[in-house]
Amino acid sequence: MKNLLTLLLLLVANILNAQLTLQGKVVDEFNSPIPFVNVVLKNTNYGTTTDENGKFYLKTRKYRGNLEISFIGFQTQTIKVSQKTKFLNIVLKEGTNELEEVIIVSKPKKRLKKKENPAYRILKEIWKRKRKNGLDLVDYYQYKKNTSIEIGLNNLDTLFLKKIFKNEYKQAIKEVQYDSDGINYYIPIFLNEQVSKVYGDNKNNNTREDIEAEKSEGLGAQGYVFDRMSKTFQNVDIFKNNINLLQKPFISPLSTNGFDTYDYVLYDSIVDNNKKLYNIYFFPRRDGDLAFQGNFWVVDKNFSIKKLKMKVHKSINLNFVRGLSFEKEFEVRNDSIYIPTKNAYEGDFTFIDKNESNKGLTIKKNITFQDYILNKPYPEAFYTQEIVKIRPDQYKKEKTYWDSIQSNESKKTHKLIENVKSKKQIKHLTGLINTVASGYINTNTGIQIGPLWTAFANNQIEGIRTKMGFRTFVTKDDRFRLSGHIAYGFKDKKTKYGAEARYLLSYKPRISVGAAYQKDIEQLGSTLFNTSQLLGRSFGTTALFSRGDNFFLSNIEKIASNFDYQIQNNLHIGFNFTHAKIKSASEENFSMNYIDESGNTQSQVTNVNSDIYVSYTPGRFVYGLGVERQFGRNVFPTFVLNYKRGYKDFFNGTHEYDKIQFKYNQPILLSKFGILDATFEVGKTFGTVPIALLSPIPANQSFSLVKDTFTLLNYYDFVTDEYLAGHFEHHFNGYILNRIPLLKKLKLRSLVTFRAAYGSISKENMAINRSNINYNTPNKLYYEYSVGLENIGYGNLRFLRIDAIWRSNYSLPAGSVVAPTPKFAIRIGVRPGL
Known part of the structure; x- marks a missing residue:
């Protein structure tokens, strides 16, 4: 009886201490490793994610179960496992690549630790490479840059438009654009456009920008307030740890200290032009922190940014600011060089509060980059020549020049500004803005x-x-x-x-x-x-x-x-x-x-x-x-x-x-x-x-x-x-x-x-x-x-x-x-x- 009892206790102890140790690798149909895949033992608290090589290691106190392998964009697999299971080679098949037109991702209710959050591994790779990718990898570069700054009045109702246009109202309502809410209207009152060429010499750290043409139209000349507001969007470099806006340091979502400020959610992955992209959303941990909310797409393997959208969180109080949003797009070349293709910034300013029904002022700044030429050198002295704008009319071009390069949308904006800039109500309103500012x-x-x-x-x-x-x-x-x-x-x-x-x-x-x-x-x-x-x-x-x-x-x-x-x-x-x-x-x-x-x-x-x-x-x-x-x-x-x-x-x-x-x-x-x-x-x-x-x-x-x-x-x-x-x-x-x-x-x-x-x-x-x-x-x-x-x-x-x-x-x-x-x-x- 004593020996039987001892044997029974040993058996129970062995069962209680039984452990299931699983190792494996997850690849796609092309045998490429898939990092950050969720590997979970169903109906338990045990789980992990694959590393950058697609490998995983999982140790539990269970001795059998169903292992679920899932990743958004791929078909989920379920595999029965036991103590006999030693090493798993798992192949995930692609799911659909189409995303919904409207994606709503909410802030996670429970904050994951760094090691538990698959987005953290992606961010670590971005931090390693952010100084290596980009135009810094070439010795010389040049490109063409088109910049437009547009200022307009937003949240305008039909009653306001009737007061402005009067007998021209029926024709004007066909030309005036809807505001972002799709209900009220938006009227541009000022537009500045600039075309320039940029030349870079990375060997000697020199950059030269030659303005080719510039044109302004509208009511921005009564004071300096519009210039000051449009300069809000200067030097928005997402790869720096801090982004300076209105003399306040905002933490970049790509900052090496980002996890102290943001919650990250790895939402999705798709394949675009034979490149896998990860979609990561970010949210401020605390309302009121100087931080942004948005998402960015990351290219697999070289971990460069393809696209980023973010906005100042609505809980932050900035004087006269109802909203600030930023969008950046990049083109990835040769799996190592990413080059900017588009910057789009927008600010919404109001005088009293953030109520969406109040009339406000919109500042839009759009920059497009095109015609890139890499590693075509000029003499060293060429890059050190400083071309500075010294006269207001220095880069004035004839109408035929602008007609040849302006889009139809830009031409419509100019035409509308010419129409509204002489209206008394618009002059009085912009005059009031300048008076308050100056x-x-x-x-x-x-x-x-x-x-x-x-x-x-x-x-x-x-x-x-x-x-x-x-x-x-x-x-x-x-x-x-x-x-x-x-x-x-x-x-x-x-x-x-x-x-x-x-x-x-x-x-x-x-x-x-x-x-x-x-x-x-x-x-x-x-x-x-x-x-x-x-x-x-x-x-x-x-x-x-x-x-x-x-x-x-x-x-x-x-x-x-x-x-x-x-x-x-x-x-x-x-x-x-x-x-x-x-x-x-x-x-x-x-x-x-x-x-x-x-x-x-x-x-x-x-x-x-x-x-x-x-x-x-x-x-x-x-x-x-x-x-x-x-x-x-x-x-x-x-x-x-x-x-x-x-x-x-x-x-x-x-x-x-x-x-x-x-x-x-x-x-x-x-x-x-x-x-x-x-x-x-x-x-x-x-x-x-x-x-x-x-x-x-x-x-x-x-x-x-x-x-x-x-x-x-x-x-x-x-x-x-x-x-x-x-x-x-x-x-x-x-x-x-x-x-x-x-x-x-x-x-x-x-x-x-x-x-x-x-x-x-x-x-x-x-x-x-x-x-x-x-x-x-x-x-x-x-x-x-x-x-x-x-x-x-x-x-x-x-x-x-x-x-x-x-x-x-x-x-x-x-x-x-x-x-x-x-x-x-x-x-x-x-x-x-x-």
């Missing part, structure tokens, strides 16, 4: 009134201040621009004014000159330096609400001139010459007195000085070819070096001095962790000068946040002749708050800042001081730090931010007339999305 009101006289946001201000000297500004504006490419303003203070009952004229002397090299006259008040303690800005535009005189009393304003009568030479794109050298009379705007409250060389007390400074500056902004987007240019909100560094020389007795100048200043700004993209905006400023004044010519640490007594200023300082709290300042502002872009339950529904984003200043002043400059400002310097590091929330607002309008700010301790000199400042404050900032 702050200027268009008139029919070539004069724009504005900017509107500086129309009213308040300070202790002028009381309520009103200001009306203007500028000439025919097109954004005007060679001549005249701007100016008239202001009036209701307390001091004085009129102030200023005017500035600029002219573009030469397109190539790009040389501009400017001259200005100003008789107005300025807040000298609000900025450290500027280069080409001639008229004073400090925020200290434009704020409507401010903290505490501010009598520390200066009356300035100034004549200034500027000469600016562009060495190359975004690299400028310039020269300024200025004659300015400076004195206090309220001598009973704010004295700027000093002792001159004769020992006499003086209250006015005559500053006669020259500036030589170098400005370098590599990678910056620039709009317009005229004398006035606008800059995009893309990520680029800024380097500015300025040398100022003051002249005594020349044109009655009162002081001789030298001042050198340097400023460096660098936004740093930190992938999913956000963007860090870092700025360094340093400067030193050589010579003995009064307070009007020194360098106060920039203060900000307004209730709004201003870049590169200290919120918890009063004007002239710190006065220096040598200084070092740093400003660091990190925007998390939802990385933290989007991971907190409930709070993430508010779609807020967090940020932190740190600002610090250090400086000193010489005994000589202190000795001549007779103002009521007792000089104080941050010889012990002064700093401010804050935490904040941004993306505050309603619907599509989320441009507000709130910061809670603290500062370090510091003490004012005895007898100082500057009021103590708070140690803590709440401030509001505005950060538009475009």
